[in-house]
Amino acid sequence: MPWKEPGKGDKDPWKSGGQQPPDLEEIFGNVSKRLQSLFGGGKGGGSGSDGESGSNGLGGLFFLVLILLVGWIGLSSVHVIDEAENGVVLRFGKYVRTLQPGFNLTLPRPIETLTKVNINNVRVVEDRGHMLTEDENLVEFVYKVQYRINNAQHFLFLVREPEQTLRQAAESALRESVGTNSLDAILEGNARTKVRIETQRVLQETLDFYQAGLQVTEFNLVDVNVPMQVREAYSDVIRAREDRERFTEEARVHANSVIPEARGTAARIEQEAAGYMASTIALAEGEASRFTQVLAQYQMAPEITRKRLYLETMEQVLSRNKKVFLDVDSSGNIMYLPIGQPDGNINSSNIIPPLKGTSAIGVDSPENSEKTRSRSREARR
Numbered sequence: 001m002p003w004k005e006p007g008k009g010d011k012d013p014w015k016s017g018g019q020q021p022p023d024l025e026e027i028f029g030n031v032s033k034r035l036q037s038l039f040g041g042g043k044g045g046g047s048g049s050d051g052e053s054g055s056n057g058l059g060g061l062f063f064l065v066l067i068l069l070v071g072w073i074g075l076s077s078v079h080v081i082d083e084a085e086n087g088v089v090l091r092f093g094k095y096v097r098t099l100q101p102g103f104n105l106t107l108p109r110p111i112e113t114l115t116k117v118n119i120n121n122v123r124v125v126e127d128r129g130h131m132l133t134e135d136e137n138l139v140e141f142v143y144k145v146q147y148r149i150n151n152a153q154h155f156l157f158l159v160r161e162p163e164q165t166l167r168q169a170a171e172s173a174l175r176e177s178v179g180t181n182s183l184d185a186i187l188e189g190n191a192r193t194k195v196r197i198e199t200q201r202v203l204q205e206t207l208d209f210y211q212a213g214l215q216v217t218e219f220n221l222v223d224v225n226v227p228m229q230v231r232e233a234y235s236d237v238i239r240a241r242e243d244r245e246r247f248t249e250e251a252r253v254h255a256n257s258v259i260p261e262a263r264g265t266a267a268r269i270e271q272e273a274a275g276y277m278a279s280t281i282a283l284a285e286g287e288a289s290r291f292t293q294v295l296a297q298y299q300m301a302p303e304i305t306r307k308r309l310y311l312e313t314m315e316q317v318l319s320r321n322k323k324v325f326l327d328v329d330s331s332g333n334i335m336y337l338p339i340g341q342p343d344g345n346i347n348s349s350n351i352i353p354p355l356k357g358t359s360a361i362g363v364d365s366p367e368n369s370e371k372t373r374s375r376s377r378e379a380r381r
Helices: 024-038 047-077 152-157 162-178 183-187 192-210 228-300 302-319 369-380
Strands: 078-081 085-091 094-099 102-105 112-118 123-132 138-149 214-225 323-328 334-338 358-360
Touching: 047 078, 078 085, 085 152, 094 152, 112 152, 123 162, 138 162, 138 183, 162 192, 162 214, 183 214, 192 214, 228 302
Parallel strands: none
Antiparallel strands: 078 102, 085 094, 085 112, 123 138, 138 214, 323 334, 323 358
């Protein structure tokens, strides 16, 4: 309703004649009177009014207690458990049952108490430690364990400190796995996956044996390295190992290039040797066959065969000679004239004609062929 309307003047709603806000003092006064009447604190003018007010006070007190009791029972007995939770019920401090997700009822406190445990939440524990490998080297591990609760009763009551127990069991399992592998295998990554899987298996077996109520979902090695005090020295070892691998690879490449060539050379030499052997054997067999044939001819005509062999030998020798022998009948001197060419061929233009009364032994001619043969026979005798 507007304060000002045409023809009606000004109207203030907070003044008489309009709507007024409630008086707080009056409200508190009414509440106080009702409480006094409920608990028997009201004031009357006579004894009858006092008895009536006392009975009303006792009835009101009983009604209030009844309301509080019903509210307490409702609040402590009705429970709604989420899907990711389990409810553990204790009756006078002793485990009774485990409630599943949904609407559940229990006896009111302090008869039964309910503890809700989240069983789907994945929790993480991270720790580090120094451990000895199989070859007695010290290595530092930083590991992380992811787990969840799979048994609320065991988690709450069978192990005093489940997380501390998990830490100790994880360190023990990791020491057992690391102790069966060498430092190089762990640092190079060959055995790291094996160590991680084996540690998770041993850890879960240990937690099941302790009945800790925990399920390991993942075990990860965040960092694996040697301690800081020896890290620089081990870096030198790693560099030396890398140099060794590099030199080994270079040697392998060189061997792959040299060995085939050497094998080819060896095969060629073997083939040449086999060919030389075959030619030598064939030549020897041919010489033996020729000698056998000459021997047969010699046995039939020794003088003729001997002469023919001598003449053939002299022909072969003189054909390779670079000099011509000149015989002089008047004296016993023999003159040597170098008339051959450097390549061993005899040029007919360089032959000096013999003097009067001389004959050329090294030059074939019809006149002196018979004389040369007879003199050769006399010289041989």
